Amino acid sequence: MKYDYLIVGAGPFGAVFAHEAMKCNKTCLVIDKRNHIGGNIYTEQVEDINVHKYGAHIFHTNDKEVWEYVNRFATFNRYTNSPIANFNGEIYNLPFNMNTFYRLWGVSDPKEAEQIIETQRLKCDDPQNLEEQALSLVGRDIYEKLIKGYTEKQWGRDCKDLPAFIIKRLPVRFTWDNNYFNDQYQGIPVGGYTPIIEKLLEGSEVRLNTDYFAQREYFDQIATKTVYTGMLDEFYNYQFGPLEYRTLRFDSEILDQPNFQGNAVVNYTDKETPFTRIIEHKHFEFGTQPKTVVTREYSKEYENGDEPYYPVNDQRNNARYLSYKGLVESEQNIIFGGRLAEYKYYDMWQIVRNSLDAARKELKEAQK
Template structure:
């Protein structure tokens, strides 16, 4: 992998013509996150394609980027990234580039003056209400509180599972902070991602494969890009070079509406502001993530040392503040946004040799394993097409 940190500048017509004759890439990939880097690696290693990855940030890794702060603590610069999957192919693929540290993620949530296990489980209800329910009694407990309703949105989804009181305590305000709109305006799958457990399992995920790259995500992704056919341009906006660098096919992992210059109107995204604080103590909180649904402007506090297993004197915590403006992190899963996205998807279908992939390119909330899966599937498509 050859990395260039400067920007390509537009020269004269003769210089640009000479560049087109001398340089040719089979694929230009916009974005050096997991989707883009998976495709770069596959195309270079399997098809011997010449690949240029263009990244507007100063680093590879996308939102999974991690680095050591000034106090030597390995932090996730764009929020916690916890790898989990049931997809053996995805796990096996990434295992070529990293060893794994076994880690089972836990989340606590601050409700009614208590730190309670989340998602809602038998243990959560027993602590919250001072009970000693069994699994069968928990089912009966929730059955008395559930509301039978047609599932049109995330509010319907949760209230039909646990009732209004638990919805108000754990979900309503958190969802409003996170998405900037009530759960009643979000698609059902937003809150359907969070299970209800009728046992004492305190782990957040139930996937078969869980862990953290032993040397971090950035190191893993750098290994993915370590091929002589892969070139990387950092600090470079695609719009600045899209007509300067010749290539045969384009893979775009940025916001799909941005590619089309927002011709149908901008797609809404949610962003995050991160507030880092380093403390002269080993740990700040008992688990990696603590949610604050009903207090403060932030949604949660992260302490990555629990996940990375790093041993050092200091710890760094991160408070997450959702916001409407800023770097796009999450497509907003509301029905009207899906309808707008379909207009852009139709535009994309009419293009030749242009592929859209990833959370922003597909306007879908994808976990890391899903982003890698989408990239691997796209690679198989490209290979079948004989590109």
């Protein structure tokens, strides 16, 4: 059988594209090397709790069309992301707001908090590294307690050795609002993300535990076009060298208690604690189960065989990416999409938007 589209990767980009193609009566074969669909937004039930297997995923967007689109496939709850920071046992609210400043300095007047930050800010027009950038934005106290340790664990490098552009801005609010996101729409799908992907893939043929590169010659022949969502450098056999990533290790456990930390997300911002954060999954859906599931996240350097998460978009890697992008632009029958194929970190709504746009462009051209 000859398919219209081979879709490499059963994550959100591939699933949305497949759904749009199926609506136009196109045939799709979706393959994924993992043993499940959903990519990194995969959720599975453990003790009747929907566990985010690859880290916390909170859907948030200002794009009304994207919000209405995902709501066709699930009911979203009213979850609001309000993470907590734990610095050596001291608890602070995130994002940085009046609750944070009251805990830091005992101030309740927004003007007074602004003045403290202003006096602590590094006066620097051209920050040369992440530390200088952060100090110029929020000052010494916030940087030392809530940014430095967490960032160095996340990237595995001293903040002085990280490029300034990693922190383009830091949200500082002089209100008592703990809502991390400013987006109009926000929530968690009731029942987890996996059912959304299942509905998007209805009508497509799906093969799991299937590595595209193990049978590349075969797969390249069985479809008119390929939608590729995997690692860009791997697609081109690393001919310009590998692109660097950070990856995550997850350590999950079931606890025989109804509540472990009282919040879905707690970041550990001191450098001594080896993990970056603890996720307590039941709080994403306001669970009342008798047990709870918690996951500790550890950041590490990507090695072959790991799951790549965060592109290291420094000057060297971005230059290498542009070399690969030159090859992408010469392709006729391959559509590249998603964070790995574009070497860019995306929020979930951006993946949905990008896939919708790519599918509409492609399917419109296919009808000509």
